[in-house]
Amino acid sequence: MSRAVALVGATASGKSHLAHAVALAAGGEVEVVSVDAMAVYRGMDLATAKPTPAERREVAYHLIDVLDPDEECTVALFQRWARSAAEGIAARGHATLYVGGTGLYHRAVLDDLAIPGVYPALRAGLEAEAARDLAALYDELARVDPVAAARLEPTNARRVVRALEVVRGSGRPFSSYGDGLAAYGPVRVAQVGLRVELAEIDRRLEARFAGWLEAGLVEEVARLAASPRGLSRTARQAVGYRELLAHVEGGEPLEACVERALVASRRLARRQLAWFARDPRVEWFEDPEDARARVEAVLGGSAAVRD
Numbered sequence: 001m002s003r004a005v006a007l008v009g010a011t012a013s014g015k016s017h018l019a020h021a022v023a024l025a026a027g028g029e030v031e032v033v034s035v036d037a038m039a040v041y042r043g044m045d046l047a048t049a050k051p052t053p054a055e056r057r058e059v060a061y062h063l064i065d066v067l068d069p070d071e072e073c074t075v076a077l078f079q080r081w082a083r084s085a086a087e088g089i090a091a092r093g094h095a096t097l098y099v100g101g102t103g104l105y106h107r108a109v110l111d112d113l114a115i116p117g118v119y120p121a122l123r124a125g126l127e128a129e130a131a132r133d134l135a136a137l138y139d140e141l142a143r144v145d146p147v148a149a150a151r152l153e154p155t156n157a158r159r160v161v162r163a164l165e166v167v168r169g170s171g172r173p174f175s176s177y178g179d180g181l182a183a184y185g186p187v188r189v190a191q192v193g194l195r196v197e198l199a200e201i202d203r204r205l206e207a208r209f210a211g212w213l214e215a216g217l218v219e220e221v222a223r224l225a226a227s228p229r230g231l232s233r234t235a236r237q238a239v240g241y242r243e244l245l246a247h248v249e250g251g252e253p254l255e256a257c258v259e260r261a262l263v264a265s266r267r268l269a270r271r272q273l274a275w276f277a278r279d280p281r282v283e284w285f286e287d288p289e290d291a292r293a294r295v296e297a298v299l300g301g302s303a304a305v306r307d
Contacts, residue, residue, distance in 0.1 A: 003095035003096070003298065003299050003300075004086065004095065004096040004097075004098065004189045004190075004298075004299075005095075005096075005097060005098070005189065005190045005191070005192060005295050005298040005299055006035070006097075006098035006099070006106060006110055006189050006190070006191045006192070007019050007097065007098065007099045007192050007193075007194070007291070007295060008099075008100075008101070008103075008106060008191055008192070008193050008194075008276045008282060009101065009193050009194035009195065009196070009272070009273070009276065010101065010196065010201055010268075010269040010270075010272040010273045011049070011101050011201075011205070011265065011268055011269050011272060012196075012201050012204040012205050012208060012265075012269065013194040013195075013196045013201065014194055014196065014288055015099050015100070015101070015194055016049060016051065016099060018194065018288055018291060018292055018295070019032055019097050019099040020032070020051060020055055020058075020059055021292070022097060022292060022295050022296060022299070023059040023060075023097055024058055024059055025296075026095070026299070028060070028094070029094050029095060030059075030094060030095045030096075030097050030299055031059070031060040031061075031062065031085075031089045031092075031094050031095070031096060031097070032051075032059055032060065032061050032062065032097050032098075032099055033061075033062045033063055033082060033085050033086065033089075033096055033097070033098045033099070033109075034050075034061060034062065034063045034064050034099065034100050035063070035082070035098050035099065035100030035101075035102055035105045035106050035109060036048065036063075036100035036101065036102050036105075037073060037078070037102040037105060037234070037238075038235070038238040038241075039063070039064050039065075039100070040063060040064070040065070040066050040067045040073050040078070041065070041067055041068070041069045041073075041235050041238075042065045042066075042067065042068055042069065043068075043069055043220070043223065043224055043227075044069060044220075044224065044235065044238060044241060045220065046212040046215055046216070046217045046220055046240075047209075047212055047217055047220075047238065047239070047240030047241055048238065049208070050064055050065075051064070060094075062081075062082075062085040062089075063078070063081055063082060063085060066081065068229070069224055069227065069229075069230075069231045069232065069235045070227070070229035070230055070231060070232050070235070071232055071235075072232045072233065072234050073232075073234050074118060075104060075105060075108050075115055076108075076115040076117070076118070078105050078108065078109075079105075079108045079109055079112075079113070079115055082098075082105075082108075082109040083109070086109075095299040095300075097295070097299065098110070098189070101268075101272045103272060103275035103276060104181075106191075107181060110188060110189045110191070111184075111185055111188065112188070113177075114177040115177070116166040116170060116174065116177050117166070117169060117170060118165070118169075119165050119166075119168070119169035122165050122168050122169050123161060123162075123165045126161045126164055126165055126168075127157075127161055130157045130160065130161050134154075134155070134157050134160065135154065137160050137161070137164060138154040138160050140164065141160055141163055141164055141167070144164075144167050144173070145163065145167055145173040145174050145175050147173065147175035148163045148167075148173060148174040148175040149163075151175070151182075162174075184279055184280060184281060187281050190283070190294075190298045191276075191279065191281055191282045191283065192282070192283050192285065192291050192294050192295050192298075193276055193282040193283065193284040193285065193291075194284075194285060194288065194291055195284045195285065195286050196286075198269070198270070198273075201266075201269050202266055202269075205262060205265045205266060205269065206262060209240070209258065209261060209262060209265065212240070213258070217240070217244065218244060218247070218248070218254065221241055221244040221245060221247075221248050222248045224241070225245060225248050225249055231245075239261065239264045239265055239268050240261050240264075240265070242261075242264070243257045243258070243260045243261035243264060244257050244258075244261065246260075
């Protein structure tokens with residue numbers, strides 16, 4: 001039985017601060033696995049709210065700064081890295097503390113989801129077909145994989161394309177990879193959620209973004225944009241970076257870009273809360289000290305569950 005717990009919640013809820021405090025107090029016996037789709041990128045430091053260099057000297061962190069910004073990150077790749085990190089932590093006799101707000105990555109890691117392969121050339125062709133006649137593609141999906149077709153809306157081009165990409169690329173039904181995200185299995189890793197009022201989240205987001213700007217976020221985005229290889233499609237979707245790139249590359253007024261970034265941050269927080277609220281296995285706490293006590297109880301071995 002390995003000792004592991006996942007600390008979840010919305011951005012700016014205090015997850016990272018709490019995780020660092022728990023790991024630091026454990027004196028090296030707890031290692032942190034970041035579950036953040038954008039913290040994987042080197043040079044994207046401020047608006048990803050990464051632990052500082054000083055914090056990373058105090059506590060062992062994993063899956064931070066593992067890709068260059070021009071590289072794509074996929075769920076399957078992240079899942080493999082997280083498995084490897086957790087195996088290494090267990091081999092050292094330490095406990096694993098997962099922390100981050102990327103819900104899909106949490107599900108992939110904690111539930112060990114079967115992740116279909118990706119077929120970029122097929123996807124490009126399907127996206128072109130979808131632009132011309134999405135209904136025909138949905139009809140094809142209904143013929144070759146009626147179970148998958150029944151699970152999604154005929155007008156959702158992204159999901160129709162993804163399902164057919166897998167069917168054509170792998171030669172097996174998209175639905176054969178499992179029940180999908182709507183099904184929640186048994187608890188493999190305890191999940192502790194930090195619940196913070198949305199008004200407080202919004203206040204923290206505004207204060208945090210102002211701090212990032214003062215610390216040089218615009219200059220950081222400019223350096224990334226000026227890189228010879230640029231930023232990948234995935235990296236460009238990072239909230240805060242996406243909006244400021246419009247200023248750096250397109251000359252849009254900084255004030256307007258900052259306001260769009262704050263709006264996007266607030267929407268992200270609400271999506272994250274909705275995602276984790278759907279999971280009946282998350283144990284929610286409003287008091288950070290109560291959450292910390294539960295995390296430490298699991299990581300101390302008194303309530304360990306299988307990783």
